[in-house]
Amino acid sequence: MSPTVFNAYADAAPNLVKTVDNASTISQTIVDEQRNLDALLISAIGLADIGNDVLSTNRKPLTNVLHLLVPTTDLTNEYNKALWCGFAGMAVIAHNQPLPEPSIWITASLTWGGERYRYPTNLPKVAATGGPQCNGLPRLPFNTNPKLLVTDIGANPAQYGNQQLLINSDLLKQLLYGPIAGPPRNPAQIGQPG
Incomplete structure (x- = not known):
């Protein structure tokens, strides 16, 4: 053997x-x-036996x-x-600075809804296709909105040609003054109701 090997062993x-x-x-x-x-080995064997018993007796329900x-x-x-969009959005919120007091801060406003549904022309229809859409969420550029997703759900808010939301004035009159005598007014819901 060489001295290098002996030196390595040394x-x-x-x-x-x-x-x-x-x-x-x-x-x-x-x-x-x-x-x-x-005791550990016996316990492990016992646990394996119990696990085998539990799995074999519950095989059908587990399946x-x-x-x-x-x-x-x-x-x-x-x-x-x-x-993923939802959870990723929550993860972004989780890294925000904590609130000074335990609470929830929101910025909200009440807006008029879309044109109301009418029976039977607006029966529910499930024909939206394309699967889930994130549309840039959860990280949108500053001062932008996600794209509007247009789907076929059986209703078109612009089908009556109304430039704005119409308030059901007939219902409002009934709520304020009680039932109105006579036949129902404007049953076809054409133009301004009431």
Whole structure:
């Protein structure tokens, strides 16, 4: 053997002796804790037996639960983009500076709604396609709005040609003054009602 090998062993000798010393300490600890180690192994075997018993007796119900979860997980997978938008938006809010007092700060305003639905022309229709849309959320550039998503849901707010929202004045009169005698006014809902 070459002197280089002997020098390497000489340099590593203290570490090798320390490793052997630690191995003897570990083996002594195992001997000292033999009863606890036996108890641990017996407990692990018992737990495995109990787990096997639980899983074997509940195999059918667990299989049924997993089969029942398939539609839910499929829907979650289909809408994962929308879920990501929501959770990512909440994550952005979570990193905001905390409020000085426990509370919720909101900026809200009440606006008139869209044109009301009319029966039977505006029956509910589920024909929107394309899946979930984030439209740039949760990180929109400053002073911008997300794009309006136009879908086919069976109602067109502009179909009557009204330039603004019309208040149902006939209903307002009935609420203020009670039932109005005579036939219903403007049953076709053409133009200004009431």
